[in-house]
Amino acid sequence: MSHDPTAGGAAVQAPPNRRLYAVMTAAVVAMLLAALDSLVLGTAMPTIVGELGGLEHLSWVASAYMLATAASTPIWGKLGDMYGRKGVFLASIGIFLAGSMVSGLAQSMGQLIGFRVLQGLGSGGLMVGALSLIGELVTPRERGKFQAMASAVMGLAMVGGPLVGGFLTDHFGWRYCFYLNVPLGLAAFATIAVSLQMPKKRSQAPIDYLGALLLAAVITSLVLVSTWAGTQYDWTSPLIIGLLVVAVAGTFALPAVERRAVAPVLPLAVFRSANFTWANVVAFLFGFVMVAALTFLPIYQQTVQGASASSAGVLMLPLLLPMVGVNMFVGQLISKQGNFKLYAIVGGALLVLGIFLLSLMDTGTGRLETSVYMMVFGAGLGLLMQVTLSVAMESVEMKDLGVASSTVTLTRTIGGAFGVSLAGIIFNDQVTDGMGDKSGAMAGDITKLSAESLVKLPEPVREAYERAVADGTHWAFLATTAVAAAAFLGGWFIKARPKPAAVTPPAAVPADQVGTAG
Numbered sequence: 271m272s273h274d275p276t277a278g279g280a281a282v283q284a285p286p287n288r289r290l291y292a293v294m295t296a297a298v299v300a301m302l303l304a305a306l307d308s309l310v311l312g313t314a315m316p317t318i319v320g321e322l323g324g325l326e327h328l329s330w331v332a333s334a335y336m337l338a339t340a341a342s343t344p345i346w347g348k349l350g351d352m353y354g355r356k357g358v359f360l361a362s363i364g365i366f367l368a369g370s371m372v373s374g375l376a377q378s379m380g381q382l383i384g385f386r387v388l389q390g391l392g393s394g395g396l397m398v399g400a401l402s403l404i405g406e407l408v409t410p411r412e413r414g415k416f417q418a419m420a421s422a423v424m425g426l427a428m429v430g431g432p433l434v435g436g437f438l439t440d441h442f443g444w445r446y447c448f449y450l451n452v453p454l455g456l457a458a459f460a461t462i463a464v465s466l467q468m469p470k471k472r473s474q475a476p477i478d479y480l481g482a483l484l485l486a487a488v489i490t491s492l493v494l495v496s497t498w499a500g501t502q503y504d505w506t507s508p509l510i511i512g513l514l515v516v517a518v519a520g521t522f523a524l525p526a527v528e529r530r531a532v533a534p535v536l537p538l539a540v541f542r543s544a545n546f547t548w549a550n551v552v553a554f555l556f557g558f559v560m561v562a563a564l565t566f567l568p569i570y571q572q573t574v575q576g577a578s579a580s581s582a583g584v585l586m587l588p589l590l591l592p593m594v595g596v597n598m599f600v601g602q603l604i605s606k607q608g609n610f611k612l613y614a615i616v617g618g619a620l621l622v623l624g625i626f627l628l629s630l631m632d633t634g635t636g637r638l639e640t641s642v643y644m645m646v647f648g649a650g651l652g653l654l655m656q657v658t659l660s661v662a663m664e665s666v667e668m669k670d671l672g673v674a675s676s677t678v679t680l681t682r683t684i685g686g687a688f689g690v691s692l693a694g695i696i697f698n699d700q701v702t703d704g705m706g707d708k709s710g711a712m713a714g715d716i717t718k719l720s721a722e723s724l725v726k727l728p729e730p731v732r733e734a735y736e737r738a739v740a741d742g743t744h745w746a747f748l749a750t751t752a753v754a755a756a757a758f759l760g761g762w763f764i765k766a767r768p769k770p771a772a773v774t775p776p777a778a779v780p781a782d783q784v785g786t787a788g
Contacts, residue, residue: 309431
């Protein structure tokens with residue numbers, strides 16, 4: 271259903287246009303920091319290990335951050351709904367900046383991992399906080415434009431992250447990958463603190479601690495299963511079975527707990543909207559496909575097509591530019607025409623076609639051909655990214671905007687975690703089988719060799735490895751095509767909504783009448 275922006279609380283006071291753009295820009299900068307963080311750090315990891323040691327714990331530098339972000343995202347969304355978006359968003363920025371600062375000061379791998387948890391807890395509120403502000407301050411007719419800014423930020427992070435990380439590490443040291451967040455984050459914090467004026471809001475309802483704990487346990491278990499199962503641990507290992515039991519038990523217990531809660535962290539009422547439910551289903555499926563593709567495309571390009579690791583971000587431009595461009599264009603169309611279903615179906619069709627075309631790549635596929643396939647795939651991603659977010663946010667009342675944005679963000683994140691895990695199992699098996707007895711001539715993990723190290727291999731071994739990677743990519747993407755097809759089918763269940771003209775916009779007020787900061 272389309273929501274009335276004034277439902278569930280006081281009317282939102284829209285700031286003057288110039289102030290609105292300042293606030294939205296600051297919010298998008300905060301999102302950029304969260305999106306950049308892991309991408310910037312990837313290129314610095316060898317240097318970090320060289321200084322701090324702890325190679326056996328290396329993966330936890332990223333995993334700890336991802337777990338903390340995923341587990342805290344829905345909690346931040348609910349806190350914003352209960353206590354006001356401005357104060358909660360500023361708190362998430364502050365925690366993120368504190369985590370960034372102490373991560374830069376870490377003297378051991380253990381310290382760094384612990385500080386990354388703190389940073390991740392703040393990061394969980396950055397994306398959902400920015401999206402909730404967009405939903406509350408901007409009318410549905412204008413919302414697509416600002417949501418497209420958020421998409422552009424993600425594309426910028428994917429392209430620029432590895433380049434920025436490499437530059438900072440080479441010229442200033444790896445610690446500046448964290449310190450970079452501080453001045454940008456402080457600027458965003460100050461702009462929002464000064465420019466954003468919202469009515470004060472404080473819920474008298476008790477915080478749903480049990481629901482938050484159960485939801486965090488389910489999310490953590492699912493992310494750990496997707497990360498460890500089939501790689502570090504067998505699917506039948508006691509640890510993985512135990513995590514699955516926790517996830518299943520928590521999932522069954524959560525509805526009962528939330529029905530009794532006065533202010534549930536995940537209100538079950540939002541799922542009464544079929545559009546909201548299907549938006550989350552499609553978000554999970556397209557997140558699965560998106561992260562799998564973004565993980566294994568660079569491996570194929572570097573291994574089979576001979577691209578260098580330093581150009582990894584630039585190589586993704588044929589995918590990212592259509593994704594961002596379509597997202598921005600379609601955001602405007604959705605706002606004006608309001609036909610969710612049409613764009614969900616078209617986006618799903620392009621997603622299926624794009625990933626299927628990518629599955630056809632082999633050792634003879636040229637970069638131009640790959641770029642065309644990536645453009646089709648990127649256009650599908652852009653459509654579905656915009657549609658799922660718009661559907662989720664316009665299917666709930668204003669009081670549940672934080673829950674809506676956090677839920678769709680979380681389902682996409684969990685889908686991506688499972689996508690990279692399951693596609694990775696297929697890829698690794700194909701590469702290992704394809705190499706056969708030739709894998710003995712290669713040192714280290716045979717699924718993670720750079721283009722530079724491949725040149726040093728004997729020609730027969732190198733050619734065998736290139737074929738094995740091409741085969742691994744083919745089967746991983748072919749399996750992912752089935753998930754993309756499910757996303758396409760899910761789009762048919764999304765209903766078109768009434769045009770925004772039927773929705774009452776927030777009432778604008780003069781600058782000197784804007785409410786006190788909340």
